[in-house]
Each structure stands twice: as C-alpha cells, then as structure tokens.
Amino acid sequence: MNSTQSLYTRLSGRNVLMTYTGPFDGQVLSMFGKNIEHTISEDRRLNKTIFKVFIELAQNVSYYSHEKKTTKKGEKAGVGTFIIQNFNDYFYFLLGNPINEKHKEILKEKCTKINSFDRDSLRAYKRELRKLPPGDRGTGNIGLVQAALLSRNPLDYEIIDVDEETSFYIIAVKINKTINNEHNK
Numbered sequence: 001m002n003s004t005q006s007l008y009t010r011l012s013g014r015n016v017l018m019t020y021t022g023p024f025d026g027q028v029l030s031m032f033g034k035n036i037e038h039t040i041s042e043d044r045r046l047n048k049t050i051f052k053v054f055i056e057l058a059q060n061v062s063y064y065s066h067e068k069k070t071t072k073k074g075e076k077a078g079v080g081t082f083i084i085q086n087f088n089d090y091f092y093f094l095l096g097n098p099i100n101e102k103h104k105e106i107l108k109e110k111c112t113k114i115n116s117f118d119r120d121s122l123r124a125y126k127r128e129l130r131k132l133p134p135g136d137r138g139t140g141n142i143g144l145v146q147a148a149l150l151s152r153n154p155l156d157y158e159i160i161d162v163d164e165e166t167s168f169y170i171i172a173v174k175i176n177k178t179i180n181n182e183h184n185k
Helices: 026-039 044-064 101-116 119-131 141-151 178-183
Strands: 016-023 068-070 076-086 090-100 156-161 166-176
Touching (some): 026 076, 044 076, 044 166, 090 101, 101 119, 119 141, 141 166
Antiparallel strands (some): 090 166
16 A cells, blocks of 8 residues: 555545445446546546546456345346545545455555556557456456556555454545646647
C-alpha cells in the first residue's frame, strides 16, 4: 500500500459523494456509471475520467469477487463496495471486494508492477496484455493498468486477511482535478 492512512479506514471516511455495497451487475454499473458521468463535477472531461476508472475497476469486482450473488435476471455478479470521495484538489475512488486467498499475492505483485512503470511502460504493458488470450490475461490486469493510465497516479491497495480462504482487497485511485484537464486533451 502506498498511502500512510489505511484504505480500510478511508472506506468509512469523510467527503463521501457516492457509495454502494452489493452485487456489481450490469444494472448497477449502468446506474452508477450514468450518475458519475453526469454529476460528479462540472468538468465533463473529469467526469469522463472518473467514469472510465469506475467501469474498469467495477468490472473487476463483477468478474473476480470471491463473493457472488445471483441477480433477478439469474446472472451471477461479484459483490463489493465502492466509495467516491471529493477533496479540494482531487477525487478519491475506492473499491473493495472479497478475494480468494490464492489471488492475494498475484494482486500484490500486479499492483506493485503497475506502480513501478512510467506512463510509456504502462502503455507498452497494456499492449502486451491485450495480445494474450483472454484466459491468460489474468485477474484485473488490463483494468488495473487502465486505471493507472487514466488517473496518472499510482494505485493504492491494501489486502486484509479475513480467514484462511478469503481476504478483502481494496484498490484506490486518486484523480487530480486540475491536472486531469491538461493530460486528457
């Protein structure tokens, strides 16, 4: 984890604009996605960036959460939590979900690797991952890379042991308000 304050502590933190806990199915993604895209900020480009980060990370919860719920449509959707916080100079997007213990070290390594790359290396790594067959891409690879590229900040992450089979994975992305416009032109 990169921040000095525990991400777990931030999950119940201040300056909360939006929060949700439950299954991440298509309906939920669509509803919150539209809300994020149109209401978070007066800056449409910034909203678009937050929306894209939300979709990338929320899809990971939907696909890879250790806890699944069956939706009214009979589909299985991963269960998790997300929070968007608003601070003076940035938005902070946190997302958490239970993971199988076997994914713990894999996710730590992926986040550490992604954080070690500069922007050009991240782009090259993303191209490399896209060439792999879908099953070989692994848990959240492209989504995590894309979140780092979009935010232009390192990924914060924390993994908390729950029991011998399950951990709780928290990923957080800081999205700067002012710098974002300059970079996304």
